[in-house]
Amino acid sequence: MGMIQQCPECGQWCEVEKQGFLGKAFRGFNNAAEGGGSIGASIGRSLFGKTGEKYGAILGGGVAGGSGLGYLNAASESLFGADYHFVCPNCGHEWETDDPDDDQTDEYNAWLAEQERNSFVVELRDKYPSLIHASRQEKQDYVKELQHELGDESNTDAQKATLYDTIAAAYQLIGDRNSALKAVNASLALFEDDNTRVLKGVIMGRGRNAQDTYAAMQEVIHYKSEERAESTFLSTPQIEEEFSMLQSSFSQNFLSLPLQQRKHLVICDELIYLPQSFRVLPIAEIPTDLKFPAGHPVSNTLYVCHPYRSDYYIPYESYEIEILRDEIEEFRNIMDHLGAKHIDYSDIFENGEHSSAQQKRDIHGGGDYAGQYSAHGSYESEDSSEITRKLRNALEGSEDFLLAGKPTLPPDMVWYSHRLEWQRKCESRLAGRLVHSEFTISTSSSEMTTESERKRIEADLKILLASVEGGTEGSKSYMLKKEKERTWKVNVEFYPLSDYDKKEVAVSAPLLDTALPNPETATPSKKPNVVWIMAAVIAILVSVIIGLLIL
Numbered sequence: 001m002g003m004i005q006q007c008p009e010c011g012q013w014c015e016v017e018k019q020g021f022l023g024k025a026f027r028g029f030n031n032a033a034e035g036g037g038s039i040g041a042s043i044g045r046s047l048f049g050k051t052g053e054k055y056g057a058i059l060g061g062g063v064a065g066g067s068g069l070g071y072l073n074a075a076s077e078s079l080f081g082a083d084y085h086f087v088c089p090n091c092g093h094e095w096e097t098d099d100p101d102d103d104q105t106d107e108y109n110a111w112l113a114e115q116e117r118n119s120f121v122v123e124l125r126d127k128y129p130s131l132i133h134a135s136r137q138e139k140q141d142y143v144k145e146l147q148h149e150l151g152d153e154s155n156t157d158a159q160k161a162t163l164y165d166t167i168a169a170a171y172q173l174i175g176d177r178n179s180a181l182k183a184v185n186a187s188l189a190l191f192e193d194d195n196t197r198v199l200k201g202v203i204m205g206r207g208r209n210a211q212d213t214y215a216a217m218q219e220v221i222h223y224k225s226e227e228r229a230e231s232t233f234l235s236t237p238q239i240e241e242e243f244s245m246l247q248s249s250f251s252q253n254f255l256s257l258p259l260q261q262r263k264h265l266v267i268c269d270e271l272i273y274l275p276q277s278f279r280v281l282p283i284a285e286i287p288t289d290l291k292f293p294a295g296h297p298v299s300n301t302l303y304v305c306h307p308y309r310s311d312y313y314i315p316y317e318s319y320e321i322e323i324l325r326d327e328i329e330e331f332r333n334i335m336d337h338l339g340a341k342h343i344d345y346s347d348i349f350e351n352g353e354h355s356s357a358q359q360k361r362d363i364h365g366g367g368d369y370a371g372q373y374s375a376h377g378s379y380e381s382e383d384s385s386e387i388t389r390k391l392r393n394a395l396e397g398s399e400d401f402l403l404a405g406k407p408t409l410p411p412d413m414v415w416y417s418h419r420l421e422w423q424r425k426c427e428s429r430l431a432g433r434l435v436h437s438e439f440t441i442s443t444s445s446s447e448m449t450t451e452s453e454r455k456r457i458e459a460d461l462k463i464l465l466a467s468v469e470g471g472t473e474g475s476k477s478y479m480l481k482k483e484k485e486r487t488w489k490v491n492v493e494f495y496p497l498s499d500y501d502k503k504e505v506a507v508s509a510p511l512l513d514t515a516l517p518n519p520e521t522a523t524p525s526k527k528p529n530v531v532w533i534m535a536a537v538i539a540i541l542v543s544v545i546i547g548l549l550i551l
Contacts, residue, residue: 012090161191194228210253275460
């Protein structure tokens with residue numbers, strides 16, 4: 001065998017076409033003829049079309065070969081042409097070299113040895129299906145054989161990865177989960193492969209909790225990759241069935257996840273991508289005890305969990321306004337039950353500075369509801385954002401209440417246990433020491449998404465939504481808005497506790513004017529003697545009975 005080189009175009013191994021003096025001269029003559037034919041064909045095509053191209057090539061080749069150009073080119077090639085000429089049988093590419101050291105025969109032989117080793121490893125791997133119903137001892141012997149071949153120093157990383165995959169699958173048959181995971185992780189450390197990720201997820205299974213199940217799903221979902229080849233160890237129906245069971249288990253146990261691991265949620269029609277920055281649920285398998293605002297959930301929507309209601313999810317885009325409304329509603333309710341007479345919201349701060357659109361609102365209250373909520377319209381400055389306008393509207397309106405029962409805390413409070421300021425001042429109010437106080441309510445106190453989380457979510461949303469929409473990762477950019485921190489001063493004036501005493505006196509006063517009989521001075525009423533009446537009735541009955549007996 002002569003010199004061998006790999007085609008620089010397609011990678012095919014090619015053997016040299018080595019030619020001597022006469023061979024190089026003949027190649028030079030032919031090249032000149034081909035060149036002339038090419039020129040003649042171009043001229044003929046421009047003058048006479050297709051027919052002219054054919055005859056122009058023949059005429060041009062004949063002229064070039066019969067003229068001195070052909071012989072000159074032949075002489076030049078014979079004297080100065082390269083000694084080694086290659087023509088790739090696969091793609092037709094031609095190249096030359098004069099240096100015998102350019103020979104790649106050693107590399108070719110190494111490639112041949114690698115191909116032979118590949119064939120052996122694949123043959124060993126393909127024995128796996130026949131072991132599925134084999135005895136435990138046969139499976140263990142198979143593992144030993146695989147481990148022995150794994151020690152061959154000639155193995156490439158790809159061959160090692162194949163052997164590790166097969167060992168993992170064999171351990172899975174035996175029921176040794178830990179050894180199977182160890183082998184599959186060793187494979188992934190060498191070579192990233194979709195089928196290996198799927199195998200790992202199947203070995204992981206549903207796990208001990210929802211967190212483990214989600215981790216397994218993140219691996220098994222690689223079976224949906226378009227680049228994935230058919231697996232030797234698992235059929236596609238088997239993988240689909242396993243993924244379906246994992247998906248159902250995760251959905252059923254979703255709320256058992258720690259809040260930190262599920263505070264961001266995306267609802268999708270179909271699970272395609274499962275990132276770590278948020279969790280994904282299929283819309284067809286949303287847990288029944290998961291709660292959403294009216295009109296939700298909606299597919300391809302990002303939700304954020306309520307900070308103190310772990311089963312309630314709010315759309316990210318309206319999270320700030322919905323959370324503020326929820327907190328304000330409870331605050332109003334508490335103040336109402338504690339006997340608020342006047343509530344004043346003022347001084348909107350944005351990131352520690354006064355808002356340029358500061359507005360003051362009054363809310364009157366203190367007990368029984370005595371009026372309808374009335375909106376006074378919203379005020380929005382030119383530089384105010386839409387969310388700021390909505391937040392202002394959430395604090396607008398007026399309510400009037402009549403004085404009611406003594407101050408007390410309402411039932412079913414959510415925010416109260418997380419607001420130390422509320423607790424301290426409410427205790428003072430209940431003790432009668434407080435008739436006026438100032439509170440603060442800030443959007444920062446219920447912030448659930450940090451800046452670093454926001455960036456990770458944006459990156460993962462880009463991948464997820466591109467997959468759902470059938471585009472590429474770079475087709476769109478998804479930016480999550482970051483709103484300013486906003487703080488309100490809330491002044492509350494309460495009814496004095498003495499007002500409740502006065503109300504009690506006023507309510508009970510008419511009862512004191514009613515003349516009630518004095519048991520010591522009143523004349524007792526005359527009642528018939530019950531004993532004498534009963535005796536008379538009995539005597540009459542006895543007389544009647546005796547008379548009947550005589551007759």
